[in-house]
Amino acid sequence: MVVQKEEIKGEAAADFHPAPVWLNESYLESLLQSKKNDAGLRVTGLDIKPATSKGENYASIMTRVKVSYVKSGAKNPEKGSYIVKTTYENDPFISNIFSGYQASTTEMLMYEKILPKLSALIDGTQQPEKLFAKTLHVDYEHDAIIFEDLAVTNHVLADRLAGFDLEHTHMALRKLAKMHAAAAVLNERQPGVLTKLDHGIFNRHTEGFGPFFQNMMGEGAEFADTCPELGSYYGDKLRALVKRVMEYSTRVYDPQPDEFNTLVHGDYWVNNVMLRYSEKKEPLDMILIDFQFSSWSSPAVDLHYFFNTSLQKNIRFHQQDALIQFYHKVLVDTLKDLKYGGYIPSLRQLVLQLEKGKFMAVIVSLACNGIMLNDQTADADFLSLIQDDERGRNFRRLVYSNKKFQEFVKHFLPLFDRSGLLDVTD
Known part of the structure; x- marks a missing residue:
């Protein structure tokens, strides 16, 4: 499975904040298994992109995550789209x-x-x-909030x-x-x-x-x-x-x-x-x-x-x-x-x-x-x-x-x- 991250290329990439390194397939699969009460759920596709650019948000990092997953016993994949809000975890001063x-x-x-x-x-x-917006998950370990992607509506x-x-x-x-x-x-x-x-x-x-x-x-x-x-x-x-x-x-x-x-x-x-x-x-x-x-x-x-x-x-x-x-x-x-x-x-x-x-x-x-x-x-x-x-x-x-x-x-x-x-x- 290919995880797509930070699709912005070239000079434009400097206008966006990078997604957190821990935000990956394993993390989201475990989260969805818990939220949907399905230990056999499997993530089959993942697309991670910045949700805001410089000048739009000075106090946090917003990342849009689109996930394809298959529930236990199912043949057809389902999709979810979420916003992950995180702090500037890699900058001690901030x-x-x-x-x-x-x-x-x-x-x-x-x-x-x-x-x-x-x-x-x-x-x-x-x-x-x-x-x-409805909250999917509050992650105290990573100081992150995952909530519904309002772009879907x-x-x-x-x-x-x-x-x-x-x-x-x-x-x-x-x-x-x-x-x-x-x-x-x-x-x-x-x-x-x-x-x-x-x-x-x-x-x-x-x-x-x-x-x-x-x-x-x-x-x-x-x-x-x-x-x-x-x-x-x-x-x-x-x-x-x-x-x-x-x-x-x-x-x-x-x-x-x-x-x-x-x-x-x-x-x-x-x-x-x-x-x-x-x-x-x-x-x-x-x-x-x-x-x-x-x-x-x-x-x-x-x-x-x-x-x-x-x-x-x-x-x-x-x-x-x-x-x-x-x-x-x-x-x-x-x-x-x-x-x-x-x-x-x-x-x-x-x-x-x-x-x-x-x-x-x-x-x-x-x-x-x-x-x-x-x-x-x-x-x-x-x-x-x-x-x-x-x-x-x-x-x-x-x-x-x-x-x-x-x-x-x-x-x-x-x-x-x-x-x-x-x-x-x-």
Whole structure:
């Protein structure tokens, strides 16, 4: 039997991460034998390819596996297609940073224990719908998750460079609001089951990503200095914020006893959902993926992250208030449907909570959004994000040379400034 791996040839191969060495015929045969309760099952064909390329996923390696197998006593082979998500196991520097965030541990717990419970809650509402991919196996030895390949059901990634129109945005917010509601209910029914998740992108345990956010804000200051529409006024303000960016961002994540808290996705943007379309290219369904930074926090984390990474310009500039109202209605309706007994914020209370956590919009706009709009992927990897060497500095300058990103920065910096978000306060 021939096992096909890494079919990308030539220069294009450098744009993809290699599959894990342990992901082979023997491993998958043993796994399928266990899952299908058939010791005589035999793998007859295996095709392994990268599922994402550089610039699409900085925090993990995604591999698509297509398997042909024959069950005991059967003559005709069956086929399965799966996505295998793994960590950067061969890079100690990257692995050390991610271990500080408990990224793989969090996501394995999410797929094995938490997402099935959230799905069960949503299934019991008056408007059930699928939110998450089904998990085949969680492998703690290899820090890997194997789940259904959504490509089989014609789910695809949207265009991260184009961003979501209003129809996509409403669907994304509806799904997110239902996840948030189900999580609040789950933690109410099983106290503490979710509050222990406290290692989001900003947290009180590690600042491993600190160099990325600080360096990107510093690069933003350099851009402002040379931008005629901004100037050194903004450059100086951003430089003064560099040393406070981690603390101010972490405060958004800190759960507050007098506010609505829930399990946030933690990295909610265009590339962390998959969509199924009609023949007319209308969005029919959306599935949430990638939960390694989920944490018990304020919904401000997900909403500001989503608004400032994933929306088309006109929607991002002019329709956020209406989107918050839309999200709030779905959240409240779902909480009431599930007979939630805890604090349910009014729209005004939610608006004030989001305003309190709006520094998240600042750091996402100046750092994450630039990476997500970057279309020059030769050096688009985690090391370029985190290291302050010549390669990293060149990559950050390249990110800030993107005209679309510059337009967002020029629009929002004055708005942030007039709200006091660029001031160092304590």
